[in-house]
Amino acid sequence: MTAPARTVAAALRAATARLEAAGRDGARLDAEVLLCAALGVDRVRLTIDRDRPLDAAEESRLEALLARRASGEPVAYVTGERxxxxxxxxxxxxxxxxxxxxxxxxxxxxxxxxxxxxxxxxxxxxxxxxxxxxxxxxxxxxxxxxxxxxxxxxxxxxxxxxxxxxxxxxxxxxxxxxxxxxxxxxxxxxxxxxxxxxxxxxxxxxxxxxxxxxxxxxxxxxxxxxxxxxxxxxxxxxxxxxxxxxxxxxxxxxxxxxxxxxxxxxxxxxxxxxxxxxxxxxxxxxxxxxxxxxxxxxxxxxxx
Ligand SMILES: C[S@@+](CC[C@H](N)C(=O)[O-])C[C@H]1O[C@@H](n2cnc3c(N)ncnc32)[C@H](O)[C@@H]1O
Incomplete structure (x- = not known):
């Protein structure tokens, strides 16, 4: 049986915890920015769509972005924008x-x-x-x-x-x-x-x-x-x-x-x-x- 898809809110909590564990300052904000990039939405949608499940492509995009940020790459280079x-x-x-x-x-x-x-x-x-x-x-x-x-x-x-x-x-x-x-x-x-x-x-x-x-x-x-x-x-x-x-x-x-x-x-x-x-x-x-x-x-x- 496959695990139920994570919601936007759950993905945000997990992303924040992961960046904190990696010792990154501003983990919550960076997690929001990276989740927005993975979903292709702005920050308001993270609240409006907090109960929406992520699909497999969104999960894999988020994972790739988080891995780069966790390794210390500046968030602006990870998203390509400032x-x-x-x-x-x-x-x-x-x-x-x-x-x-x-x-x-x-x-x-x-x-x-x-x-x-x-x-x-x-x-x-x-x-x-x-x-x-x-x-x-x-x-x-x-x-x-x-x-x-x-x-x-x-x-x-x-x-x-x-x-x-x-x-x-x-x-x-x-x-x-x-x-x-x-x-x-x-x-x-x-x-x-x-x-x-x-x-x-x-x-x-x-x-x-x-x-x-x-x-x-x-x-x-x-x-x-x-x-x-x-x-x-x-x-x-x-x-x-x-x-x-x-x-x-x-x-x-x-x-x-x-x-x-x-x-x-x-x-x-x-x-x-x-x-x-x-x-x-x-x-x-x-x-x-x-x-x-x-x-x-x-x-x-x-x-x-
Ligand atoms: C501190 S960055 C500023 C970039 C941008 N103006 C900003 O404020 O975000 C300095 C820039 O100067 C360029 N630079 C360094 N030495 C230079 C030189 N001798 N002549 C022209 N550009 C130079 C670097 O390649 C770099 O892009």
Missing amino acids: EFWSLPFAVGPDVLIPRPETEGAVDAALAALAALRAGRGPDEPIRVIDVGTGSGAIVVALASEARSRGWSNVRFLALDRSRAALRIAQGNARRLVGPGVVAFVHGDLLSALRGTSIDVVVSNPPYLSDDDLRAISTEVAREPVAALIGGGKDGAQILHGLVADAARVLRPGGFLVTEIGSTQGGTVAALARDLDFADVRVLPDLAGLDRVVSARWQAFGDAG
């Missing part, structure tokens, strides 16, 4: 999983775009580049906002040193804001750009030190090292290169907006001031930690 700026980004082991604190860089870049638009004609193009775009989180969030605000003169470019990341970002941009809205370039920081053509350089570059990497969880260590390690003793080597490159490509009045590690605000702000950026600000995240540096290139130049 929400950022209320948009569903496809993610995989070739890209960093977008973090909520990076929404601070999007906010600061939007403030920069609003300031630039106020000083320009409505049809004059404003060019934004997202350096180290990864999944495309920042540039796609900005393009989506620009569309809903009717900012049709903003042009979007995104860059990464990883071709695998660029493929994922291109797919996200096409699906979330439409084909041709964001242009993509392969490159090392801004070395491929000539002249001063950019109005906003925005970035969440790698900024962890080797010591930071040793101290972080095994789950973060599943993300690409090239997306995490910033080089140098304090992890700020790539940040320094980014600030110097931004000074070379920004038009007068343009903005640099970059995410930073919580201890890097002082050195990054000092470097920006040394290079003659003005209006240099270190902005906190929701936890009150230094998280973004925003600076204006020759703020009193002729384009502000």
Whole structure:
């Protein structure tokens, strides 16, 4: 005699217990997310359909997802998706999983775009580049906002040193804001750009030190090292290169907006001031930690 099929509620209880036993934090939430993925439903349906039995195909999909999560794979890689700026980004082991604190860089870049638009004609193009775009989180969030605000003169470019990341970002941009809205370039920081053509350089570059990497969880260590390690003793080597490159490509009045590690605000702000950026600000995240540096290139130049 075959055992009666498990209900949705029973499968959820068992999945939670299994992830707890495997030592995973947030077991209940992850179990819900994985059960939704296995059933192809949203979380509300887990409650509405709590007494519905799972069929054999759903059981085997759930088992495969739980085994991956129990072994320590981040839940976003297991489901292939992470929400950022209320948009569903496809993610995989070739890209960093977008973090909520990076929404601070999007906010600061939007403030920069609003300031630039106020000083320009409505049809004059404003060019934004997202350096180290990864999944495309920042540039796609900005393009989506620009569309809903009717900012049709903003042009979007995104860059990464990883071709695998660029493929994922291109797919996200096409699906979330439409084909041709964001242009993509392969490159090392801004070395491929000539002249001063950019109005906003925005970035969440790698900024962890080797010591930071040793101290972080095994789950973060599943993300690409090239997306995490910033080089140098304090992890700020790539940040320094980014600030110097931004000074070379920004038009007068343009903005640099970059995410930073919580201890890097002082050195990054000092470097920006040394290079003659003005209006240099270190902005906190929701936890009150230094998280973004925003600076204006020759703020009193002729384009502000
Ligand atoms: C911290 S991840 C940020 C990804 C995405 N912007 C986000 O916020 O989720 C940094 C990204 O920078 C890229 N990267 C690292 N060094 C780079 C370099 N020198 N030039 C261009 N991109 C680089 C990595 O491949 C990675 O995709």
